[in-house]
Amino acid sequence: MAASVTEAAPVGQTQDIEKKVSGDDNIKELGDNADVEGSSVHKQDGVKRVEAITTVWSKDLLIVMFILLYLVTFVDMLLQSVQSNLVPYITSSFNQHGLLATTGIVATIIGGVCKLTIAKIIDIWGRCEGFIFMVVLVVIGMIMKATCVNVEMYAAAHTLYWVGHLGMQYIIDIILADTTTLQNRMIMYGINSTPTIATTFAGPKIADLFYTNVNFRWAFGAFTIILVVFCLPVAIIFILSKRKAVKMGVYPKRVQTRTVFESVKYYLIEFxxxxxxxxxxxxxxxxxxxxxxxxxxxxxxxxxxxxxxxxxxxxxxxxxxxxxxxxxxxYFPFKFLKDRTILAACVLYGTMFLSIYCWDGYYSSYLQVVHDESITISGYVLNSFSLTSSFIGPFVGLVIRQTGNYKWTAIAGIPFCVLGTVLLIHFRTPESYVGYLVMCQIFNGVSSGIWVLAAQLAIMASVTHQEIAVAMAIFGLFGSIGAAIGLAIAGALWNNILPQKLREFLPEDSKGLVSKIFGNINVQKSYPIGSPIRNAIIAALGDVQRKMVIAGSAFIPICVICLLLWKNINVVKLEQTRGKQTKGNVW
The missing domain is CATH 1.10.287 (Helix Hairpins)
Structure with a gap:
């Protein structure tokens, strides 16, 4: 799934500290990034403002904000589930189903790269300003999707939507980090991912209903309105809280001494x-x-x-x-990658997405054509991965809250990953029962759910509050680049191997249909199960999908190595030593 190096660095001397922060006898070096109470750490305006805003929040308002952010996440995840199940039919409507992965590559790259820019926006201007800007991008992208007339316009619309979608979820994560302690943070992160449990079942069904009874365009139009309605209360609370903080004199004043030209020049350099x-x-x-x-x-x-x-x-x-x-x-703060925990956590995240996206992009199409599943059922199978990952999230947070140890919690996910990977290769064939495919998704979902939360905490425990947005943006950048590489591998295998296999397996009198079959999922599904042409299509898709799974599985050992490289920091003892990472009214 950023503040400049100059501005993010401490103005004064940040002390190096060596503390016993775990239950064993190892001495953990936290280095220059440690946020020690009393040390002079430069904070940008956006960070100062969110601390001022949370200061005026009551406990009840803090709970209300958690609920509202949860609802926004729910709607956003539901939209993501709906649109992911409709994508094969959108590209097929332009007879270019093979470009399914291609439409996501640029969007994924830009979405990840822009997180560093978004981090700078929210650190310099504020969380609320960044949140509103991301909602605007999502709305524009959705309107363009609803009115797209070719695959190029859809790809451009998806890029805008994806930047806004990733940015919105990223800012919500940062707001949750602003309002929680390290000890409790993963509980809130885990809870905030649980909407997937519902959207796994609701998304595919809603997508099916829109496609069957109306069309994909109305799905995007309806969710544009729904998302705005749920996002407004979050922005309103921030704006009202800002006014209250200004009246109380705790909100930092913005001193503007630059002309318009100087401001443009400043931000061109700053970003x-x-x-x-x-x-x-x-x-x-x-x-x-x-x-x-x-x-x-x-x-x-x-x-x-x-x-x-x-x-x-x-x-x-x-x-x-x-x-x-x-x-x-x-633009890219390389200094963070000098910390082996941050570097290994980022590489883990990127490699996970690389591995998954090698086969995930075309998995829905595979299920619908090879196993003759509906949009709804294929969506259930596909989303059982994220369902399991979200379900286990709060429990991972509770374990870390009690033990304070994220490294060994993450290592506990290795057996699930190994088992899921081995079985994934074995069962990804046309002859396999769909239930086995769900089982593989569940095993991999467990390991991913553990690793993503532990990796985020590993990074946040290694930096100061000022640096969280930047560090998490780097984390997201690695994930997006990994996903883009995975999509590129998937697209290369699908677009280069599938046409060849179709020519190989199709009956002699049907070989002229290769382009037509390759370019449209509806055409692939139109031939009845058991017919020579459908059998040839199934054999071709089964062959290419198996190669995609093997390619993705080859990267799993890198994930295991990254886990072993983390420092074993106990976050409970860490906060007891240096105090809370965030200020204001936090949980």
Whole structure:
């Protein structure tokens, strides 16, 4: 699933501390990032403002805010579930079903890269301002989706929607971090992920009803209105609380001494626009060719395919040079990756998404065509992964609250991952019973649910309150880049292998139907089960999906290595030593 290095760094000397923060005899070095009471740590305006706002909150208002954020998350997750089940039919409506993964690559990259920009926005301007901006992006993206006339317009709409969706969830996570202690934080994170338990069942059914009785466009239009209605109360509470804080004199005043031109120049530098665009275009150009090469006239020999790959590599190299030698304010704060716990947690998150997205993007299509499942049932199977992950979340939070230990809690998830991975390869065949596929999803969901929460806490325990937004943005960036690489692998396998297998398995008199079958899921489903053409389609999809699963499973060992690299910090004893990480009225 950012403040500049200059501004995020301590103004005074932040002390290095060595404390016994776990139950064993190991001495844990927390380093320069430790937030020690009494140390002089520079805080940006956005952080000061949210601390001022939470100061004027009563306990009851804090509970109300938790509930409202939960409801926003519920609607957002329901929307995500609905739209993910409709995507195969959206791309098929333009006869380009093979571009299903491609439409998500750029959106995933931009969504992850923009988290660092969003982190800077909420640290400099405030949480409420960032939240409202993300809602606006979601609304614009949804309106464009509802009115799209081709796959290119849908891809652009999905990019705007995805940036807003990821940004909104990211800001909600940061607000929860602002209002909780390290000891209790994972409980709230776990609870806030539980809407998936309901949306797993509601989303596919709602998608099916919209597609069957109306169309996909009305689904996006309806949820645009619903989401805005649920987001408004959150923004209103922030605005009213700000006014109260101003009256009480605890809200920091903003001193504006720059002209409009100076402000534009300042924010262009502060947000490192050059670095941001080098990252976006570099990753996009590098990964897109793997998904679209099938549509190129001469395959890998096509000029623009070669140019995209070369230019992508050049832009990423230019980004490294720019950040290292020329950027006045670094876009990517490399200093955080010097901490092995932060680096390993980020790599774990990215590798998890890389592994999952190698097969997840086309899994719904596979279930509907190969196992002849409806949109609803295939959605249930697909979402059983996130269902299990969300269900176990609050329990993971409770375990960490009691033990204070996130490393060994995370290591406990390894057996589930290994079991789920081995069985995933074994059962991902057309002959397998669907119940076995659900079982694999559940095992992998357990391990992912444990690892994601533990990884987030590992990062937040290693930084100060000022640095949480930046650190979590890096965490999200790794996840998005991992997902984009996974989608690129999936798109490459699907678009390069499936047409070949269709030509191989289709009867001689039907080989001319390859393009038509490949490009539309409705055509694939139109042939009756047991017919020679449907059997050929099933064999082709089964072959490519199995290769996709094997590719994804190859990355799992990296996840295990990352877990073992974490420092074993006990967050309960850590807060007893240095006090609460966040200020104001927190739980």
């Amino acid at each position: 490192d626009v050059i670095g941001m665009f080098l990252t976006i275009f570099g990753w996009s150009l590098l990964l897109l060719p793997f998904s679209i090469v099938t549509y190129a006239p001469h395959g890998w020999k096509t000029g623009y395919i070669i140019a995209m790959i070369v230019l992508g590599v050049v832009l990423l190299a230019a980004f490294a040079v720019w950040e290292r030698f020329f950027a006045p304010v670094a």
